[in-house]
Amino acid sequence: MIIENDLKLDFKDVLIRPKRSTLESRNDVDIERTFRFVHSGLEWTGFPLIAANMDVVGTMAVARALSRFGALTALHKHYPAESLIPFFRDEDTANVFYSLGTTEADYDKFQAVKAKAPVGKLCLDVANGYTERFVRVIGRLRQENPDMVIMAGNVVTGDMTEALVLAGADIIKVGIGPGSVCTTRKMTGVGYPQLSAIIECADAAHGLKGQVCGDGGCTVPGDISKAYGAGSDFVMLGGMLAGHDECEGDIRYEERGGQKVPVAMTFYGMSSDTAMHKYAGGVASYRASEGKTVEVPYRGPIDGTMQEIMGGVRSMMTYIGATKLKEVSKRTTFVRVGAQLNTVFGG
Structure with missing residues (x-):
C-alpha cells in the first residue's frame, strides 16, 4: 500500500488569477485552435469542445448544431450501421468522431461503416484505459487506419497517457469518475481529481506532441476555462449539453x-x-x-448554451490577456480557494 501526499486539485479548488491586459473587448480574442495530430498528420481548426459520446448527448442532431460553432461531437456507439453510413457519406463530418469500444462487434460494425463511408476521426472509449488489451486495440486501429485521428481513453495519469500516445492515439481522453452521472468513485473508490489529472496528463502528452481532452467534471463555463488553463487541448461535455432539443432523452x-x-x-x-x-x-x-x-431542466435549442460557453471562454481570455486560446495555459495562474461563489441567494 502506498500513500501519495502531493496535493491534488479539482475545479472547485481553484480560481484563475487575472492579469494586466491590453485587450479591450471580448471580440478581440480568438477561441479557435489549430492542431496537427502526431500520428495521422491531419490538421484541424475549430473551437476545441466535444459533445460526449453518450446516447442522450452524442447525437447526429447535436453534431450538426455544434458544427456551426466549429465544435466537435463524438457520436454515441449505439447507432446502427445503416444510420451511420449515410451520415458519414452525405454530411460534413469534419467535426465528428465515430465512437466504438473494444468488442469484436464494435470492430465489425466500424469496418462495415468504413467500407461504405469516409470516417476521419475515431473515439475509442472504455471506462478503464489501463488494460493491456486496450493498448493493443489502439495499436491495431492505428496500424489499420494510419490517416485517421484517434482519440482514446479514459486515463488520469501521465505514465498511461504516454503509453497510449506511443501506442498510436493522437488525443488522450482524461477523467475517471468526475462526470455528473458517473458513480465510479462511489462504487469503486477509484478516481483522480480532474484538474490535477489534466495538468499531469497534458504534460505527458505534450512531451510526445500528443493532445489531451479533459472529459468530465465541468458544471459551469468557468470550469471549461480552468480545463484549458490546466493544459487541456479539448474539453468534453456531457451534462452541460444535456436537456436540449438536439438531444435524445425522454x-x-x-x-x-x-x-x-x-x-x-x-x-x-x-x-x-x-x-x-x-x-x-x-x-x-x-x-x-x-x-x-437524472432529470435535467429542458433548455430548448443548444445554441444558447454554446453562446454562454464561448462567451465565458472569451471573457476569461480578456481577464488574463490571452489573445489566442493556445496562449491560455501559459498565461494561467491558479489560486487555491476555500470557496468560489457567494450563494446567499441560492446556489
Missing part, C-alpha cells in the same frame, strides 16, 4: 395554461442501470451499475 411535460410544455429531459451515464438495460438487457452478473439516471 422529455417530461407539464400542463400550463391549458398547454403541455416541456420541463425536463432524462440524462444518464453509459454505465448506469438505465443504459445497460437499454443496450445489454440488464446489468451483467459480474458487475455493478456505475452511473445514475
